[in-house]
Amino acid sequence: MKTAQEILNNPFMNKGTAFTMEERKALNLIGALPPTVQTLEEQVERTYKQFCKKANNQEKRIYLMTLFNTNRILFYALMAQHVVEFMPIVYDPVVADAIRQYDELFMKPQDAGFLSIDHPEDIETSLINAAGGRDIRLIVVTDAEAILGIGDWGVNGVAISIGKLMVYTAAAGINPDNVLPLVLDVGTNNKQLLDNPLYLGNRHERVRGQAYYDFVDKFVTTAEKLFPHLYLHWEDFGRPNAAAILKKYQEKITTFNDDIQGTGIVALAGILGALNISKEKYTDQKVMIFGAGTAGAGIAHQIFEEFMQQGLSEEEARKHIYLVDKQGLLFEDTNDLTEAQKPFVRQRSEFENSASLATLYNAVKAIHPSVLIGTSTQPGKFSEEVVKEMATAVKRPIIFPLSNPTELAEAKAEDLIRWTDGHALVATGIPSAPVEYKGVTYNIGQANNALMYPGLGLGVIASTAKVVNQTLLSAAAHALGGIVNSDQPGAAVLPPVDKLTEFSEHLAIVVAQNAIQQGITKKKINNAQEAVRQMKWLPKYTE
Structure with missing residues (x-):
C-alpha cells in the first residue's frame, strides 16, 4: 500500500480534494486532505480563478506547470475548457521565456527524459527510468538546436517537448500516461548557457558528425525495442540534422518531423482550403516560397508531393515550385544550396534576365505565382508593390505570410485584403483578427501546426x-x-x-x-x- 504522500505526490494518481471519503479511508488519506469533497468541475472552477489572478504570462505558466506536476487529470480538464487561451502559455510563444529561464525556474523534470551523448551506455536505463513502467506510445524528442525564434538552448529545450505533448493531449485526447517528452543533450553552442553556472546540461559544444548520428541511432533502436507501439515525433532539430534523420527513419519506423512535415501539411491544407473557395485546380497553381530554410523547403516538399499525388510526374511537379531565399530565386548554380533546396532550383535558361531575379518583387513580376508563402522571418517583405504585382495576373491570389512572431511577419492580413480589393485568400502564422472590408468580414486562418x-x-x-x-x-x-x-x-x-x-x-x-x-x-x-x-x-x- 502506498503512503498518503506517495499518492498525493503522484500526478497520475492524485485527485486532491476530489478523493471520496471511501477512497480516503481505503488509501489512508483521512486527515491528509481538507474534509470537503469536491467534484472535478468544482476543482476546475477554483483553479481557473487562481490562474486568472496571476500577474503575467510567465506566472500563469508557472502556475499551470505546478498544477501539471500535481494532478494530471485536473490540469487537462482545465485546459480542455480553455485550449485557445492556454496553448500560447504552455507552448509558443511563452515557452520561449520558460526555456531561457529553465535553469533558474527548475524544480521538477515534469516526467521528461534526459539522454546525454556523454553517456550513451545509459540510454536504455534512462528511457526505462523516465517511462516509469508506463506504456509509452508517443515520444516528442528534441536536441533543441533550432528552437523557432530563439535558436540553440541545449537541455533547456526539453520544455518544447513537454509543451508539444500537452497540446497533443488537450487537442486530440492522447493519454498522458502514454507519452514521454525527451531531450537529446548533445551539448550546446550557446555561450550564454556554457558560461552560466546554473546551466543544467552538458558543458561543451555540440557534438557533430558520426558520433552524433550514432547516438541518435542508439536512441532510436533502444526506444523501438522498449516501446513496440511507438510513434516518434522529432522537434526543433537543426536544418541538416532534421532532414538527415527524417530521411533515414521515415520508411523504417512510425515517425514524423513537425518542422519539416507538419508545417508543410498545414500550408498545403491552407492551399487546398483556398482552392475549395476559389474553385480552381491544384495542378494549375504556381507556388513561390519566400524563405527556403527548414520550414520553407519542407513546405515545398509537401506541395511537390501533392502535385504527384494528383497525377503529375516528378519533372512536371517541380516546374510548379519556385524557391526564393536571401540570394533571390534559387538557381542550379546558386552558392551554398542545401540538400532540401536542390530539388527545386531553376535553370537560368528559363529567364531572359536571370540576374534580375535577386529580389522578391522581380521574381514575382517574372513568374506571377498564384500562391505566395512566406517563411523568411523578414518583416514587411510582402509589400504593397509585391502583392499588387502578383494580383495583376491572378484573380484570387493565395498569400500566406507564415513567419512569426508578429514582428517578423511578411505582411499583415488587413493589408493583403485591402491591397487586393478583397480577393486575396490569406492565412497567417500568427493569430489574426477578422478583417472588415467593403461590408464583408474576412476570417483569417492561422497556419498553426497544432491544427494538424x-x-x-x-x-x-x-x-x-x-x-x-x-x-x-x-x-x-x-x-x-x-x-x-x-x-x-x-x-x-x-x-x-x-x-x-x-x-x-x-x-x-x-x-x-x-x-x-x-x-x-x-x-x-x-x-x-x-x-x-x-x-x-x-x-x-x-x-
Whole structure:
C-alpha cells in the first residue's frame, strides 16, 4: 500500500480534494486532505480563478506547470475548457521565456527524459527510468538546436517537448500516461548557457558528425525495442540534422518531423482550403516560397508531393515550385544550396534576365505565382508593390505570410485584403483578427501546426500505422483543407483554432481509415472510427 504522500505526490494518481471519503479511508488519506469533497468541475472552477489572478504570462505558466506536476487529470480538464487561451502559455510563444529561464525556474523534470551523448551506455536505463513502467506510445524528442525564434538552448529545450505533448493531449485526447517528452543533450553552442553556472546540461559544444548520428541511432533502436507501439515525433532539430534523420527513419519506423512535415501539411491544407473557395485546380497553381530554410523547403516538399499525388510526374511537379531565399530565386548554380533546396532550383535558361531575379518583387513580376508563402522571418517583405504585382495576373491570389512572431511577419492580413480589393485568400502564422472590408468580414486562418499534428498523431497511434507516408499525409491535408465553409463570403482557408478538439478527432478518423486502406497497420483494424474513440482519453476521475 502506498503512503498518503506517495499518492498525493503522484500526478497520475492524485485527485486532491476530489478523493471520496471511501477512497480516503481505503488509501489512508483521512486527515491528509481538507474534509470537503469536491467534484472535478468544482476543482476546475477554483483553479481557473487562481490562474486568472496571476500577474503575467510567465506566472500563469508557472502556475499551470505546478498544477501539471500535481494532478494530471485536473490540469487537462482545465485546459480542455480553455485550449485557445492556454496553448500560447504552455507552448509558443511563452515557452520561449520558460526555456531561457529553465535553469533558474527548475524544480521538477515534469516526467521528461534526459539522454546525454556523454553517456550513451545509459540510454536504455534512462528511457526505462523516465517511462516509469508506463506504456509509452508517443515520444516528442528534441536536441533543441533550432528552437523557432530563439535558436540553440541545449537541455533547456526539453520544455518544447513537454509543451508539444500537452497540446497533443488537450487537442486530440492522447493519454498522458502514454507519452514521454525527451531531450537529446548533445551539448550546446550557446555561450550564454556554457558560461552560466546554473546551466543544467552538458558543458561543451555540440557534438557533430558520426558520433552524433550514432547516438541518435542508439536512441532510436533502444526506444523501438522498449516501446513496440511507438510513434516518434522529432522537434526543433537543426536544418541538416532534421532532414538527415527524417530521411533515414521515415520508411523504417512510425515517425514524423513537425518542422519539416507538419508545417508543410498545414500550408498545403491552407492551399487546398483556398482552392475549395476559389474553385480552381491544384495542378494549375504556381507556388513561390519566400524563405527556403527548414520550414520553407519542407513546405515545398509537401506541395511537390501533392502535385504527384494528383497525377503529375516528378519533372512536371517541380516546374510548379519556385524557391526564393536571401540570394533571390534559387538557381542550379546558386552558392551554398542545401540538400532540401536542390530539388527545386531553376535553370537560368528559363529567364531572359536571370540576374534580375535577386529580389522578391522581380521574381514575382517574372513568374506571377498564384500562391505566395512566406517563411523568411523578414518583416514587411510582402509589400504593397509585391502583392499588387502578383494580383495583376491572378484573380484570387493565395498569400500566406507564415513567419512569426508578429514582428517578423511578411505582411499583415488587413493589408493583403485591402491591397487586393478583397480577393486575396490569406492565412497567417500568427493569430489574426477578422478583417472588415467593403461590408464583408474576412476570417483569417492561422497556419498553426497544432491544427494538424494532434489529430494526425491520434490517427496514427489508433490505427497502429507502421509508417507515416506521403499518402497518409495527403489524406490529412485534404481532410483539414476540406473543413472550410467555401460558400461563406470571407471564409477562412483553415478551420479556427478554437474548434481544435472537434476537428482533431475528425482528422484522426480520416488518417486511421487511410492507414487501414493502405494496409500499413501493425494489427488488423476493422473500424477506424471505433479505433480512434477507444484510443481517445478524456480527463475524468475513476475510482
